Structure formats: structure tokens, C-alpha cells
Amino acid sequence: MFELARFLPYHINRTGVRLATAFGAELARHGLSVPMWRVLAALWQGGERKSADLIVDTSIEQSTLSRLVTTMEQRGMLTRRRSNHDARAVVVALTEEGRRVTKELIPYALRNERIALRGFSREEIDILLGMLTRIYDNAADLKL
Amino acid sequence: MFELARFLPYHINRTGVRLATAFGAELARHGLSVPMWRVLAALWQGGERKSADLIVDTSIEQSTLSRLVTTMEQRGMLTRRRSNHDARAVVVALTEEGRRVTKELIPYALRNERIALRGFSREEIDILLGMLTRIYDNAADLKL
DNA sequence: TATTGTTATACTCTATAACTATA
DNA sequence: TATAGTTATAGAGTATAACAATA
Numbered sequence: 001m002f003e004l005a006r007f008l009p010y011h012i013n014r015t016g017v018r019l020a021t022a023f024g025a026e027l028a029r030h031g032l033s034v035p036m037w038r039v040l041a042a043l044w045q046g047g048e049r050k051s052a053d054l055i056v057d058t059s060i061e062q063s064t065l066s067r068l069v070t071t072m073e074q075r076g077m078l079t080r081r082r083s084n085h086d087a088r089a090v091v092v093a094l095t096e097e098g099r100r101v102t103k104e105l106i107p108y109a110l111r112n113e114r115i116a117l118r119g120f121s122r123e124e125i126d127i128l129l130g131m132l133t134r135i136y137d138n139a140a141d142l143k144l
Numbered sequence: 145m146f147e148l149a150r151f152l153p154y155h156i157n158r159t160g161v162r163l164a165t166a167f168g169a170e171l172a173r174h175g176l177s178v179p180m181w182r183v184l185a186a187l188w189q190g191g192e193r194k195s196a197d198l199i200v201d202t203s204i205e206q207s208t209l210s211r212l213v214t215t216m217e218q219r220g221m222l223t224r225r226r227s228n229h230d231a232r233a234v235v236v237a238l239t240e241e242g243r244r245v246t247k248e249l250i251p252y253a254l255r256n257e258r259i260a261l262r263g264f265s266r267e268e269i270d271i272l273l274g275m276l277t278r279i280y281d282n283a284a285d286l287k288l
Numbered sequence: 289t290a291t292t293g294t295t296a297t298a299c300t301c302t303a304t305a306a307c308t309a310t311a
Numbered sequence: 312t313a314t315a316g317t318t319a320t321a322g323a324g325t326a327t328a329a330c331a332a333t334a
Contacts, residue, residue: 002250004185004201008257008269009167011276012160013182015283017203019153022286028326033300038157041148051316057148059161064301066317088310088315106146113152116283120275125152128275131268132155139159139260142166172303177323195293208324210294232292232333 008135019116026108030101035060035068036077040094040102041109043078048093050083077101152279163260170252174245179204179212180221184238184246185253187222192237194227221245 004010024034032040035058042057043049051069055062069092072078077098083089094102117125148154168178176184179202186201187193195213199206213236216222221242227233238246261269 002185002188002254004189006273007185007253008260008273009160009163009253010182010185011273011280012156012163014203015276015280016153016156016160018280018283018286019156022283023153025287035301038154041146041151041154044146045148052314059158061302062316063303063318068301070317082310083315086311086315090316109151109153110146112283112286115286116152116279118282119278124275128272129150129152129155131264131272132159134263135260136155136159136162138262139162139166139256142162142256142259143169179324196291205325206293207295207326212324214294226333230292230334234293 019112023109023112026112027105030105032101032105035064036072037105037109039065039068039072039092040077040098040105043092043094043098044102044106047099048091051090051092054092072098163256167253167256170256171249174249176245176249179208180216181249181253183209183212183216183236184221184242184249187236187238187242188246188250191243192235195234195236198236216242 020034023037027034027037038058038060039054042054049057051062051065054060054069055065058065060068069078069080073080076095078095079093081091081093083091120128164178167181171178171181182202182204183198186198193201195206195209198204198213199209202209204212213222213224217224220239222239223237225235225237227235264272
């Protein structure tokens, strides 16, 4: 009827916690938190995103993101400016320093991923990422 | 070099956050948090676990778990007693009320899982759970 | 001395709502 | 009126270390 060992959210959670804890320790040595890394990683491609996009990209809640961006702005990792197209929206962009620290951390992130996926074929990884995307999309229908 | 869309921790995190947020809303209507549900779910099979086991089962950090158990004990969901075999260890057990609320929540949990896994075959689910377990095991080697 | 768990502290993230500004 | 974001506040989780009890 209900077996924890076959319950998907259980497996997702424990795997996610383990990955985040390990990388979080490395991030802490660089003075960063995991949510900060998520913002940097989301900004890495393209270099800038609207706040609304960052909420989607990072799964960080709006008010948390707003203050996180303030902190990171104060530390010189990114800039915040109003959008030209819609002055209600805010565009967040990496600074040179933000790019530097992100570039410095990417090898650690990829190394951890490689270890986590040890023994997986390229094909298996594609299948896994596809499944996680399908679940993410399906879960949009879960009622709050 | 680094693509967020192909980065495993990114997919794990956003899927986990979405699942936890949706079920957390249901739990809140029962006066519970997601970590509380994790404790209940871990205790469901067998009805009791040592604190050290619960840390593994729930991925909740030791001091957080200790106070969480205190809260749940005060609310009558579970009991805490010293182990007979080793009086350093604490055994946590569901009360009748704890069993009742867990039993009440299981259908919601299973319903959410069913929606999240919509379109998946039984075979695919087995493959997915197997992959997540392999990643979890591999990730034990990540250095902190 | 080592292990299991509790408590204290400071910090971060979340949730909610009130607020500001722009549309 | 609606939308994007900020700020305020309270609550919950995390990290670390100090502490107590037991081995």
C-alpha cells in the first residue's frame, strides 16, 4: 500500500539533499550558499535574466530571491536594473566578478555530477534527464 | 561546457521542490510540515526507528530532527524512549494518533505520486528508482 | 575516550501579506 | 485594476559547537 522504498518523492529528496550538502560544503569555502550558486548557474548562459525568469530557473521563492539578489549585488557578483521594455521588471546580470566565481565553481559542479553519475552511459543519462523533466511537467498539475 | 538544462542536480532540485511544495500545501491543511511527514512516513513501516536511523531515512540533520521529534511528541504523534539495548540511543515510535494521521495522508501522497508519474510504465518507474538509488549511493563518495 | 542525543546560537530560507512602482 | 518586485515579520531548517548521558 505505501512503501517508502518505492516512493518517488523520497528518492528525489534524499538524492537531492545529498548532492546539495556535498556541493554546499565546497560553496561554503567560497563564501557562497547553494541558492546563490543556483542564481549564478542560471545566469551563466546569456549572462542576464529577468527576476521572474530566475524564479522559474532556480525554484527560489520570490521574496527570498529578491533579498538574495540584494545580498549578491552588495557583494559585487551581479547587478540589478529595470527593464527597458517594461519598467516593472528587473533584469539581473552577472558582473565580471560574478562570471569569475561561477567559472571557478563550474569544474567542481561538473566533477560532483560525474561522480554521482559514475557507471551511467550517456544514453542512461539522457533517459534520466528526460524522465525528470516529464515528472516536473506532470507535477505542474498538482493542486496546491 | 556547462549547460543548466543538462545538469543533473538542477533537475533533481526543481522536481523535488515542485513535489514538496504541492504536498506541503496539503500537509499544511493537516497542520503538518514536509519534514514532519518524512518522519511519519519513515516510521510507518515497523512503527518505530532509532533516531540515528531516522536521520538516514529522512535526510534531516541531527539537531533539527531532535527538536522536530520534540514538537511531534508534544503534539501526541509519537513517543520517545531510551533503547533497552543501548541506553544512549533513543527509539521513536508512532502513537495511535500518529498512525491515524499518517494513514489519512498516505492516499494524498500516493495520488500526487501517480500524477507526477502519469504516462510512466511500471518498468520505467523501476528504472528511475534504480537510477536514483545508484546516484544516491555514488554521491556518498562526494567529499564534504 | 567515543557515541548518541539535546540544547544554544546565529544564520538562511519560506510563507504571507502589505507596500511601491509601473502598466 | 493587474503585474513585478520589495520589504516586514514570523516560523522553520541548518550548521556549529557546547553539553549530558551512556558505553
